[in-house]
Amino acid sequence: MASGDCRKDDFPEDSRVDSGIDSYRSMLKSEDPRTELSGPRDKLHPAEERLDSAYGSASLTVESLSDIVEGCTLEPAAPSSGLSEPEENFITSITEDGDTILHLAIIHEEDLIAQQLIQIFPKEVLDIQNNLYQSPLHLATYLNLTEVVKSLVAKKVSLELQDHEGNTALHVACHHGQTMCATEMTGDISPSKLELVLETQNWRGLACLHLAALSRQHQIMKLLMKKGADLNVQEGTSGKTPLHLAVELHDAALVKLLLSRGANVDAAMYNGCTPLHLAVGRQDAAIAHLLCQSGADTMLRNMEDETALDLADGNDDILALFPFDDVQISGRSVVSVNF
Structure with a gap:
């Protein structure tokens, strides 16, 4: 049975949303031409310390985040009001890992600070992805910060x-x-x-x-x-549906759930294998029984010209699921023949 495990490594580099900070800086400049926002990308931390954006970091203190956010009441319609030049530089800086201050607040699980920043930033900044292509929404979801996720969704992030x-x-x-x-x-x-x-x-x-x-x-x-x-969406490597995956996992409860909601019991992978082929091939009589009860076609053949019965390999529990009132013509079964 085919079972691909292809991984797409060469995704386009320009798919990342990384222009939000530049747009935000331009917005600040347009409001106040005296604002100077040039500065190092690693302004948020000492050069010798690397902020790891892979869902964890300890090099930025909560106090430093709190100090810069406290008292900021920036509104998108008036981006420069209430912020000093150092604050603007800080908020519009990106670390060497591509993290904005919002990424960092979420990494440190500082919900209150993150909430304040979400209200401060326009959508373009909220959608910025770091070097691992993680948006603030990715990070908040991974860390299960439900209220932060709720606020980001309310701001219509992508x-x-x-x-x-x-x-x-x-x-x-x-x-x-x-x-x-x-x-x-x-x-x-x-x-x-x-x-x-x-x-x-x-x-x-x-x-x-x-x-x-x-x-x-x-x-x-x-x-x-x-x-x-x-329910019948096929994964891209071998064409398995969620039902195929549930069968492979021997997850009878999930098989029942999917079948009860209308999943196609005879869905075929790219190699022609149905969920019943997988259940029989894995000697899972209980799930094979569930599939047969839901009307699985026992005579369907995969690309190797095998029916599910061909894969039973002498398992009496599974063989008992199949009818025996059939005859073979040219190697193929003909069911319910009247003599």
């Missing part, structure tokens, strides 16, 4: 942005079981935009529903189903 592994923030929520974050991201969004996110595949070819299935996140699966996710 849900389509993909990180260095091709994951959207919703992918992250599905993989790590952040149900409340997933709920916020799928709430106040147009059906067309949500459909686009739900169809997006990461560099391993996995959509959100696939990741939720692989992580056994049944609650998130139910949420995505309620929001109209395609």
